[in-house]
Amino acid sequence: MAQVAFLGLGVMGGPMARHLAAKGHAVTVYNRTSAKAEAWVQAHGGRAARTPREAAADQEIVLACVGNDDDLREVTTGPDGAFQAMRAGAVFVDHTTASAEVARELAAAAQAGGFGFIDAPVSGGQAGAENGALTVMCGGDPQTYARVEPTILAYARACRLLGPVGAGQLTKMVNQICIAGLVQGLSEAIHFGKQAGLDIPAVIDVISKGAAGSWQMENRGPTMNQSKFDFGFAVDWMRKDLAIVLAEARRNKAKLPVTALVDQFYAEVQSLGGGRWDTSSLIARLEK
Template sequence: MATVAFLGLGVMGSPMARHLAAKGHAVTVYNRTAAKAEDWVAAHGGRAAATPAEAAAGQEIVFACVGNDDDLREITTGAQGAFAAMRPGSIFVDHTTASADAARELAAAAAAGGFGFIDAPVSGGQAGAENGMLTVMCGGDPATYAAVEPVIMAYARSCRLMGPAGAGQLTKMVNQICIAGLVQGLAEGIHFGKRAGLDMEAVLDVIAKGAAGSWQMENRGRTMNQNRFDFGFAVDWMRKDLAIVLAEARRNGALLPVTALVDQFYAEVQGLGGGRWDTSSLIARLER
């Protein structure tokens, strides 16, 4: 069992830290809202720290899952950041969906401090975190990855090293590109079927077993048909991710016309007041 810290107890981080504690790891937690960390400790044990540096001191592995590049820099290299307190030979694992540039920057800073860094964004949403069934895409040194993979598996069903620092974040970008186009296609299909007078429950049941089948269809098709979006991965978060994707595409020259268009469709959903709706709410702009 490892001594670990977890920085960030949002809808993803809180259950991920819970799985670590349930597996017997000694967990220290930090959250920007201190009361949330105290509540977590009351429910799951361990210890709450007042700052990222205090949480990281003496730990073998420090995990993080925060909002964006700026949040990540604040908890790592900021005034009370974890990096200043990490001991040589320890490892920082970042589950934030952030830019590849931030991952490379922090990997270099970690190397200068004598400890390891793995960028490890996840896919599977809140349900995957709650159920310990996340897919984790990692970038970093192979030996460092090998040391943390067994611990990550406390909340993952799949974990793989994709390449050097930044490769995990780039893989997550591919994931979000694929999801964006797929959800838009599913939204248009359901919208078309309803306008055609079809029983969409029956349609989805049939086509889910064929070439059109997907995780999104199985898990979001029926709720899209019912116009239910009060759950899941928020549109605001997806737009943050797509901004990272489109910025990276501008740098590497990739052409992403569908992704750019769907990003604007999500902006329309935000305009409808759906910033916190699930990403499947793309259908709402077709049926308003």
């Protein structure tokens, strides 16, 4: 069991930290809203810290799951950031979906400070976090990764090192490209089926058993048909992720015409007031 700190107790971080405590790790938590950290401690034990710096002091592993690159810099290299207190030989694991650029930046800062860094974005959404069934995509040094993998598996069903620092974030970008295309295709299919007068639940049931089947179809197809979007991964966050993807594509010269188009479709969903709707709400723009 490890001495760990977890920074960020949102819909993903809160359950992830809970699984760490349930597995017997000594957990210190930090959240920008201190009341949330105190409530977490009341429910799960451990200790709440006032700053990321305080949370990181004397810890073997510090994990974070925050909003974006700027939030990540604030809790790491900011004046009260964790990097100001990380001890030599410790490891910082970043579960934020962020840019590969910031991952490399923070890895360099960690190396200068004498501790390790792993970029480790996750997939699986709120349900995956709640159920301890996330997929974790990692980048970093193999020996450093080996030290933290058992801890990550407290809330993951799959965890893999995919290359040097930044590879985790790049893999998450691949993941988001796939999801964007799948959800748009599924939206158009369900919309077409409705217009054709088909029994959509029956259609989803049968085609999900064949080559068209996917996680999105089985888990979001029925709720898309019912126009239910009050759960899951928000459109605002998907657009943040796709902005990272498209910026990286401009750097590496990848051609992503469908991804760029779907990003604009999500902008339309935001204009409908759906910024906090689940990403499956792409169908709403077809049926408005």
